[in-house]
Each structure stands twice: as C-alpha cells, then as structure tokens.
Amino acid sequence: MTQSDAHVRFEMEIDAVQAGRLEELLERLGVERWLVLPGQSGRTPEGRWNRTGQIAPSGRRVLVVMTLERGLADRISPELHDTLDHLHGDIIAWPVAARQG
Amino acid sequence: MEFGSIALATFASPPVLFFILGLAAAFIRSDLKFPEAFAKGLSLFLIMAIGFKGGAEMARASLGDIVPVLLAGIVLSASLPVLSFGLLRVTTALPRVDMAAIAAHYGSISIVTFIAATDAARLLDLPGDGAMVAVAAAMEAPAILTGLLLAGAAGRTGGLKLVEPLTNGSIVLLLGAFVIGWVSGDAGMTAVSPLFVDAFRGVLCLFLLDMGLIAGRGLVEHGRRMKPGVVLHGLYMPLLSAGVALGVAALIGLTPGNGALIGLTPGNGALLMTLAASASYIAVPAAMRLALPDAKPAMSLTLSLGITFPFNLLLGIPLYFTLAQLVLGAA
Numbered sequence: 505m506t507q508s509d510a511h512v513r514f515e516m517e518i519d520a521v522q523a524g525r526l527e528e529l530l531e532r533l534g535v536e537r538w539l540v541l542p543g544q545s546g547r548t549p550e551g552r553w554n555r556t557g558q559i560a561p562s563g564r565r566v567l568v569v570m571t572l573e574r575g576l577a578d579r580i581s582p583e584l585h586d587t588l589d590h591l592h593g594d595i596i597a598w599p600v601a602a603r604q605g
Numbered sequence: 606m607e608f609g610s611i612a613l614a615t616f617a618s619p620p621v622l623f624f625i626l627g628l629a630a631a632f633i634r635s636d637l638k639f640p641e642a643f644a645k646g647l648s649l650f651l652i653m654a655i656g657f658k659g660g661a662e663m664a665r666a667s668l669g670d671i672v673p674v675l676l677a678g679i680v681l682s683a684s685l686p687v688l689s690f691g692l693l694r695v696t697t698a699l700p701r702v703d704m705a706a707i708a709a710h711y712g713s714i715s716i717v718t719f720i721a722a723t724d725a726a727r728l729l730d731l732p733g734d735g736a737m738v739a740v741a742a743a744m745e746a747p748a749i750l751t752g753l754l755l756a757g758a759a760g761r762t763g764g765l766k767l768v769e770p771l772t773n774g775s776i777v778l779l780l781g782a783f784v785i786g787w788v789s790g791d792a793g794m795t796a797v798s799p800l801f802v803d804a805f806r807g808v809l810c811l812f813l814l815d816m817g818l819i820a821g822r823g824l825v826e827h828g829r830r831m832k833p834g835v836v837l838h839g840l841y842m843p844l845l846s847a848g849v850a851l852g853v854a855a856l857i858g859l860t861p862g863n864g865a866l867i868g869l870t871p872g873n874g875a876l877l878m879t880l881a882a883s884a885s886y887i888a889v890p891a892a893m894r895l896a897l898p899d900a901k902p903a904m905s906l907t908l909s910l911g912i913t914f915p916f917n918l919l920l921g922i923p924l925y926f927t928l929a930q931l932v933l934g935a936a
C-alpha cells in the first residue's frame with residue numbers, strides 16, 4: 505500500500521453514450537484505474553432527466569472518477585480537457601492526499 | 606372496413622388502452638414505474654417474438670419477393686430525412702444541426718410502432734408478411750447517414766462508426782431471431798408458439814403501459830419548452846411519410862413480375878406506411894449523440910417518443926390501414 509500527497513482526483517461528467525469513448529481515451533493515455541458511476545437523475549440546460557424516463561442512453565449522464573499520480577495527471581490533463589470539451593462533458597480536478605492499494 | 610371501425614377496433618384493443626393508461630399516469634404524476642431491467646426484458650421478448658415469427662413466415666416465401674420492398678424501404682429511409690429537413694427549415698428557426706438530427710429520427714423507424722402495427726394487422730384481419738421484419742431492420746440505418754450529410758458532417762462522424770446502428774442490440778436480436786425463425790420454419794414455430802404467439806399480446810400490454818409512462822413523462826418534462834412549429838412537425842411528418850410510402854407501395858405493386866407476396870396486399874402496404882411514418886427513439890438518438898454532439902437530444906427524443914409515437918399508435922395506424930385498404934385493396 506502506498507500513500508502520497510501528490511495525487512490528483514478527477515471527476516468527469518459526460519453523456520452515458522459517450523462514456524465508452526472516454527474510457528478508450530483513458531486506456532490509450534495509460535490510465536490504469538477509473539470508475540464509471542451511473543447517474544440516476546439530474547438536470548442539464550436541456551431540462552431534467554431520469555433513468556426511468558429514458559429508453560435510450562442519449563439523455564443520461566454518468567460520472568467517471570479516478571485518482572492519478574501527479575505526473576501522469578499533468579501529462580494527460582490537456583488532452584482530457586480537450587476531449588471533454590469536444591464531448592460536451594464537464595471535468596474538475598483537484599490535488600488530494602490519496603491512499604491506493 | 607372504414608376508418609371509424611378500424612380506429613375503434615385498434616383504439617379499444619387492450620395494448621392501446623394500456624398505453625393510454627401509462628400516458629394518463631404520467632400526466633397525473635403517478636409514481637407508477639417499471640423496473641428498468643424488467644422493461645428491457647419486455648422489449649427483448651417482443652423483438653425476439655416478432656423477428657422469429659417473421660422468419661418462420663419467410664420460410665414459406667421466396668427471397669426474390671422481398672427485394673423490391675427491401676430496396677423501397679432503404680430508399681425511403683435515406684430520402685425521408687431530406688423532406689423532414691426541408692420542412693423544418695421552412696417552419697422553424699432551429700439550428701442546422703438540430704434540424705438534421707430530427708430529420709434522421711424521421712427517416713429511421715420505431716420497432717415498437719411496427720410491432721403495434723403488426724398486432725393491429727392481426728386484429729383487423731389484414732396481416733402483413735413476415736418478410737416485412739427484414740424491411741424494418743433495413744430501414745434503421747440509412748437515415749442516419751442522410752442526417753449526417755444534412756448536418757454538413759459528412760466525413761466527420763464524431764467517432765460514430767456507421768456500422769454501429771447495425772450492431773445496435775435491437776437490430777442484432779431482430780435479425781438473429783428472424784434467421785432462426787427462417788431456419789426452423791413451421792416446426793420451430795409450433796415448438797415455441799406458446800411463448801411467442803400466445804403470450805405476445807399480454808406482454809405487449811405490459812410494454813405499452815411502460816411506453817405510455819415514458820412518453821408521458823417526456824412530454825411533461827420537455828413539452829412546454831418545444832416551439833409550435835417543432836410540435837407540428839411531429840404530427841404532420843408521419844402523415845407525409847406514410848403518404849410517400851403508400852405511393853411507393855402502389856408503385857411496387859404494379860411492377861411487372863413482382864410476386865403477390867409483397868406490395869400488393871393492404872397489410873404489407875400499411876406496414877410499410879407505418880415504418881415510414883414512425884420515428885426512431887432508440888438507435889438514432891444514441892447515434893446522433895455520438896455523431897452530432899451539438900444537437901439537443903431532449904428535443905428530438907420528445908418529438909419522436911412523446912408526440913409522433915402516441916400519434917401513430919392512436920390515430921396513424923388505423924389511418925394507414927384504412928388508406929392502404931382503399932388504395933392497395935383495389936389493386
């Protein structure tokens with residue numbers, strides 16, 4: 505088990521239908537662990553949505569979270585931001601003290 | 606049969622009444638809902654049953670008979686978005702990308718509307734042929750390509766592989782069950798008919814209740830934000846598309862050498878009209894979200910699922926059967 509302050513936590517909110525493309529990108533960028541969390545309901549500028557009111561994933565959003573070492577985070581951050589911008593996703597990142605097993 | 610009696614027969618059928626119950630429950634904001642996995646299971650059952658039955662019926666027919674209607678379906682799917690796009694341009698001030706996305710929805714098909722129409726066909730004793738299932742599958746994807754061309758996104762598909770609509774789960778299951786039904790023929794049909802035939806209408810009731818809830822909730826949440834020109838598009842577009850399809854069906858029926866299986870029967874004509882009139886709300890929204898991320902899915906989904914789907918179910922299908930009987934029944 506390692507412990508370090510030099511980690512960066514990412515949260516990326518994205519359309520469910522785009523999640524596969526984001527995961528492909530993460531894999532290509534050398535990220536080895538992330539988690540995709542399903543959204544139950546929410547609101548975007550286009551209005552409220554929920555899972556039970558949708559039969560296609562096009563209106564749903566998911567949250568992709570990951571904690572990376574700072575070096576990797578700095579290296580992939582520009583491409584990640586560009587991609588999220590292109591896919592109309594939101595991304596936030598902040599430094600954390602992480603403990604990863 | 607006249608429109609009134611056809612409309613009454615379909616309107617008073619349990620599946621349509623359950624759909625109305627779902628709409629009503631959504632409008633009064635009832636907490637009635639189906640577990641997501643159960644609803645998904647229902648749709649898989651219906652798609653499998655309709656594919657299998659279509660394949661089993663196809664086993665009695667010849668492949669050559671289907672080709673003219675298959676081609677007609679592909680041409681309709683590829684060309685109807687152009688009509689939809691043109692009308693949206695004249696009647697609305699939507700951004701080009703939204704018009705193109707909506708147009709793609711109207712060229713593609715709704716398999717649930719098709720299933721409801723086959724049920725109505727059986728009820729009205731105007732059955733279509735099993736081969737129409739293959740036509741339904743073929744009409745899913747061409748509209749997406751046209752939609753991308755209309756958006757000016759040709760060659761820039763946003764990562765969408767154009768084969769993706771064909772790998773969509775519904776289409777894979779529909780075509781797979783069709784082939785299995787075709788291979789196993791009448792003997793296979795007899796073996797599975799307690800599940801795929803006897804239980805079909807009951808499951809359709811459950812599924813349409815859920816669809817009513819979904820369509821109603823979409824309307825409640827997004828309906829007020831939609832401009833009248835866009836809402837009207839969801840009502841007149843299916844009628845225009847059905848009209849074009851009726852013309853095509855009549856034309857195919859007159860083609861010399863074409864067998865009597867396809868094109869001449871009012872049942873097949875009405876099914877082709879229904880396919881043309883229906884708007885996709887499963888495969889195309891997902892494809893458009895990938896290929897045209899700037900398009901607003903809430904608007905096109907609400908239009909196709911909240912407006913056009915109920916319209917087709919309650920009024921369109923009886924109307925298409927009436928017209929097909931009038932035009933093709935006399936042929």
